[in-house]
Amino acid sequence: MVGTEPLLRIDGLTVAFPGETAVRDLSLAVEAGQTVAIVGESGSGKSMTALALMRLLPRSARITGGSARFAGRDLMALDEGAMRRVRGREIAMIFQEPMTSLNPVHTIGAQVAEVLRLHEGLGRAAARKRAIELLDLVRIADPARRVDDYPHQLSGGMRQRVMIAIAVACGPKLLIADEPTTALDVTIQAQVLDLLDRLRRDLSMGLLLITHDLGIVGQWADRVVVMYAGRKVEEGPPGALLEAPLHPYTAGLLGASPRKAEGLGYREARLAEIPGSISSARGEAGCAFAPRCRHAIASCRAAPPPPLVAHADGRMVACPVLAGSGAPS
Amino acid sequence: MTTVPAPRPRRWRVLRAFLRNPAGVVSLSFLILVAALALGAPHLYPDDPMEMVARPFLWPGQNPAFPLGTDSLGRDVAAGLVWGTRVSLLVGFSAMILGVTLGLAIGAVAGYFGGRVDAALVKLIEIFQTPPSFVLLIVLVAIAQPAIPTVIGAIALVTWPTIARIVRSEFRSLREKDFVMAARGLGYGHARIILSEILPNALPPVIVTASVLVATAILMESALSFLGLGDPNLVSWGSMIGGGRELLRTAWYLSAIPGFAIVLTVLALNLLGDALNDALNPRVAAER
Numbered sequence: 001m002v003g004t005e006p007l008l009r010i011d012g013l014t015v016a017f018p019g020e021t022a023v024r025d026l027s028l029a030v031e032a033g034q035t036v037a038i039v040g041e042s043g044s045g046k047s048m049t050a051l052a053l054m055r056l057l058p059r060s061a062r063i064t065g066g067s068a069r070f071a072g073r074d075l076m077a078l079d080e081g082a083m084r085r086v087r088g089r090e091i092a093m094i095f096q097e098p099m100t101s102l103n104p105v106h107t108i109g110a111q112v113a114e115v116l117r118l119h120e121g122l123g124r125a126a127a128r129k130r131a132i133e134l135l136d137l138v139r140i141a142d143p144a145r146r147v148d149d150y151p152h153q154l155s156g157g158m159r160q161r162v163m164i165a166i167a168v169a170c171g172p173k174l175l176i177a178d179e180p181t182t183a184l185d186v187t188i189q190a191q192v193l194d195l196l197d198r199l200r201r202d203l204s205m206g207l208l209l210i211t212h213d214l215g216i217v218g219q220w221a222d223r224v225v226v227m228y229a230g231r232k233v234e235e236g237p238p239g240a241l242l243e244a245p246l247h248p249y250t251a252g253l254l255g256a257s258p259r260k261a262e263g264l265g266y267r268e269a270r271l272a273e274i275p276g277s278i279s280s281a282r283g284e285a286g287c288a289f290a291p292r293c294r295h296a297i298a299s300c301r302a303a304p305p306p307p308l309v310a311h312a313d314g315r316m317v318a319c320p321v322l323a324g325s326g327a328p329s
Numbered sequence: 330m331t332t333v334p335a336p337r338p339r340r341w342r343v344l345r346a347f348l349r350n351p352a353g354v355v356s357l358s359f360l361i362l363v364a365a366l367a368l369g370a371p372h373l374y375p376d377d378p379m380e381m382v383a384r385p386f387l388w389p390g391q392n393p394a395f396p397l398g399t400d401s402l403g404r405d406v407a408a409g410l411v412w413g414t415r416v417s418l419l420v421g422f423s424a425m426i427l428g429v430t431l432g433l434a435i436g437a438v439a440g441y442f443g444g445r446v447d448a449a450l451v452k453l454i455e456i457f458q459t460p461p462s463f464v465l466l467i468v469l470v471a472i473a474q475p476a477i478p479t480v481i482g483a484i485a486l487v488t489w490p491t492i493a494r495i496v497r498s499e500f501r502s503l504r505e506k507d508f509v510m511a512a513r514g515l516g517y518g519h520a521r522i523i524l525s526e527i528l529p530n531a532l533p534p535v536i537v538t539a540s541v542l543v544a545t546a547i548l549m550e551s552a553l554s555f556l557g558l559g560d561p562n563l564v565s566w567g568s569m570i571g572g573g574r575e576l577l578r579t580a581w582y583l584s585a586i587p588g589f590a591i592v593l594t595v596l597a598l599n600l601l602g603d604a605l606n607d608a609l610n611p612r613v614a615a616e617r
Contacts, residue, residue: 056513059444088515095514100507105529114525115515166515 005069007032007206008053008174013066013076015045015052015230022048022061024230030174030206035197037209037221037238039253043278045230046210050176052076053208054093055083071173089119092167096179098160102151108135108162109147112169119170134165138195157188161195168199174206175199181216193220214257218242226250229278229288232308236315246317249274249289287319295321346608353604356597363594367414374408378564382408389582400569400583401576409564410590416565417547417594420481424546427485429539432492433528439493440500441523447497454490454497462487466549470558477560480553484546495538499531533609537602544598551591566591 006029015023023045030036038046051057053068053075068075071090078086087093095101102111112134113127122130128147135143138161151159160180167175177196181189197220200207209221217224218238226234226247234247245251255272276292285303290296300306300321308316347353366373376382381403382395389398389406397406439450457465469483503509504527512526547566553559554567555574566587573583 054514056510084516084518086516087513088517093511093514095507095511097507101511103508103512103526103530106525118515118517118521163511166511 005072006030007034007071008208009069010049010053011067011069013049013052013068014064015048015057015061016064017058017061022230023052025066026227026230026232027066028225028232028235030208032173032206033200033204034222035200035207035209035220036223036225037211037217038225038227039211039214039217040227041212041253041278043229044227046227047178048230049227050093050178050208050210053176054087054091055080056087056093085119088115088167088172089170090172091174091176092170092172093176093178094160094163094167094180096182098156098163098183101163102159104151107148107150108154109149112147112162112166115166115169130169131165134169135162137168137199138162138165139191140165156184157192160184160188160192164192164195164199168203168205171203172205174208176208176210178210179212180209182212189216196220214242214253226253229284231288231305231318232316233289233319234315234317235308236311237313240313240315246311246315247289247319248293248295248321252292297321343608347604350604350607352600353608356600356604359593359597360601363414363597364418366411367418370411370415373411374405376408378408378412379404379562386580388580389586397586398582400572401580406569406583406586409569410566410587412564413566413569413587414590416477416560416563417550417591420477420484420550420565421543421547421598423481424484424488424549425539425542427481428488428542428546429492429535431485431489433496433535435489436493436496437500437523437528437531440497441504441519441527443501443504450493451497454493457487457490463549463552466553467556467558470553475553475558475560477563480550480559484549487549488542488545491542492535492538495534496531499534500527503527503530533606536609537606540598540602540605544595544602547591547595547598 008030009027010029011027013023013026014021026045026049028036028038038049040046048057048061052061052063055075055078057063063076066076070086075083075086102108106114109128109131112131113122113124116122116127116130117124120127132143132147135146140146140158140161146154151162154162164180175196180196181192184192193216196207196209199205209216211217221238224234224236224238224241225232226241226249228249234241234245234250236246241250242254245254252272252274256274258271274292284290284301285305286299286301287293287296287305290300293300306318306320308318309320310316382405383392383399383403385399385401385403387395387399389396391398395405395407397410399405400409435450435454439447439454466483466487469486470479473479473483500523509522509526512522517526550559550565551567551570554565555571557568557571559565559568569587570584573580573587577584
C-alpha cells in the first residue's frame with residue numbers, strides 16, 4: 001500500500017473550543033478495507049476527531065488547522081453543500097446511542113428508505129424494497145415484517161443494526177463508528193462488531209472505530225491509535241501494541257482492562273487504575289500525561305511536548321522516557 | 330426475541346387512548362353535530378336569517394314554527410343561531426389554521442437555527458405579545474374593513490405568537506436530540522430535518538393548543554361582533570348577543586341562547602384539547 005494515496009489521510013488536525021483545544025495536531029491514515037481504531041478515555045478528543053471529519057462539530061468548536069484528504073479532496077475545505085453530499089453517501093457515521101439515534105415517529109423502513117431516496121434518488125417502492133434487503137443484510141430476522149416497526153418496538157441491539165443498515169445504505173467508502181457498542185450488552189457487542197467487520201470486508205469500506213475498550217481493539221482493528229488529551233500518544237498494529245505498550249498511558253489503559261494474566265483468572269487479577277483524571281492535562285506545557293505518569297521525569301513537564309518517534313514494526317510513540325526501553329514495568 | 334407479538338402501530342394507540350376518554354368523545358361528537366348544523370344551514374333555513382319573518386318578541390316555544398322565538402325585529406332566532414354557527418366555525422378554524430401555520434413557520438425557524446435569527450424572531454414575537462391581544466385585535470379590525478377575512482386575519486395575527494413560542498421551545502430541545510445529529514450525519518439539509526425529522530415530534534403540544542385556539546378565536550369573533558366590529562352583513566353569535574343586550578331585562582333569551590351556544594362550543598373545544606393532550610402524551614395514556 002506504500003506509495004498510493006490512502007482512503008483517508010488526516011494531517012495535523014487541530015480542533016479548538018474557546019479556551020480549550022480538543023484535538024491537537026492529529027495525523028492518521030485509513031486504507032480502504034482497513035479498520036483503524038482510535039482509543040482513549042472520555043475527553044481524549046476521539047469523538048471530536050470523528051465529528052470534525054464529518055464537519056458536524058458543535059457551533060463553538062473551530063477547526064483551526066490541518067487537513068483531511070478523502071478520496072482526492074480535502075474535507076476541511078469543502079463547502080457545506082458539497083459536504084452534505086459526502087455525508088451519508090461517501091462517509092457514514094454510527095453513533096453511540098442506538099436507543100435515541102432513530103427518529104421515534106418514523107418506521108425503521110421509512111428511515112432506511114429516506115436516505116436512499118435522498119442520495120440514490122430511488123422512488124418510494126424501490127427504496128422500500130432496498131430497505132428490506134438492507135435490513136436483511138444486517139441480519140434482522142423477518143425484515144419484510146420488521147420494516148414497518150417503530151424504533152420503540154426494537155431492542156437496543158436491533159436498533160443499532162438498523163443504524164448500521166442506514167449507514168451502509170448508500171455504500172459509503174468510509175464508515176465512522178463512534179462507540180458503536182458501548183450502550184449494548186456484551187453478547188450483543190460481539191454480534192454488532194462482527195457485523196461491522198463483515199460489512200467492511202464485503203463492501204471494502206474503511207472503518208474508523210472509536211472506542212475506549214481495548215478488548216475490542218485487539219480482535220477487530222488492523223491499526224490502533226491511542227489518544228490522550230487531544231494528542232496521538234501511540235500508534236501501531238494491535239498485536240504488538242497490546243503485547244508491549246510503549247507509552248505509559250497505553251500501559252495504564254491495558255492495566256485497567258479486565259483480562260486473564262499469568263495464571264490468574266478475571267476474578268483474581270488485580271485491576272490497576274491510572275491515578276488522577278484527564279482534566280489535569282489542561283494547561284500542561286509538556287507531556288499532557290505527565291501529571292498522572294509514574295515514569296515522568298523533569299523534562300516531561302517542559303515545553304514543547306514530546307514528539308512522536310517512529311519505532312520498529314511501524315509503531316510510533318510520543319514518550320521520551322520509555323522510547324526504546326520496551327514496556328514499563 | 331423469538332415470538333414477538335404482533336406489532337401495534339402507534340397511530341392506533343393514540344386513537345384508542347382518545348376513545349377511552351368519555352369527555353373527549355362527547356366533545357368531539359358535539360362538535361361534529363355543530364359542524365353538521367353549520368354545513369346544513371342552507372337546507373334547514375334556506376331564507377336569509379336577517380329577514381323579518383314573524384311578530385317580534387315571540388318567546389321560545391310560543392310558536393312551534395319558531396322554536397327559539399323571534400327577536401325585536403321579528404327575525405327567527407333559530408335561523409340566526411344556525412347561520413351564526415357557520416360564521417363562528419369558519420372564523421374559528423380559519424384563524425387557527427392561519428395562526429398555526431404562521432406560528433409553526435416562525436417558531437420552527439427560530440428554535441432550529443437559534444443565534445441571531447432566534448433573537449430577532451423572539452423580539453418580533455414579543456412585539457405582538459406586549460399589547461393586550463384584544464386591544465390589538467380591535468385596532469387591527471378598526472383599521473381594515475369589518476369583513477370576515479379581515480377578522481380572520483386579525484385573530485390569526487394576535488394568536489400566532491402562542492404557537493410560535495411552543496414550537497420554538499420544542500425545536501430548541503429536539504434539535505439537540507441524537508436522531509437530529511444522526512440525520513445531519515446522513516447529509517440531510519435543514520429543510521428536510523425541520524419538516525421531516527423534528528416537526529412530527531413537535532406536533533403533539535401544537536395540536537392540543539390548536540383546539541384551544543379555535544375556542545379562543547370563536548370567543549374573539551363573538552366579542553368583536555358584540556361590539557359591532559364584526560361583519561355587518563352576517564349574523565353571528567356575538568352580534569346576536571349584542572343585539573339582545575338592550576333587551577336583557579325583557580327578553581333575556583335573545584342573549585342567553587347564542588351565549589349558551591358559545592359556552593357549549595368553547596367548552597367542547599377545551600375538553601377536546603384536554604383529551605388530545607392525554608391521548609398524545611404516552612405517559613398519561615399509559616396510566617389509564
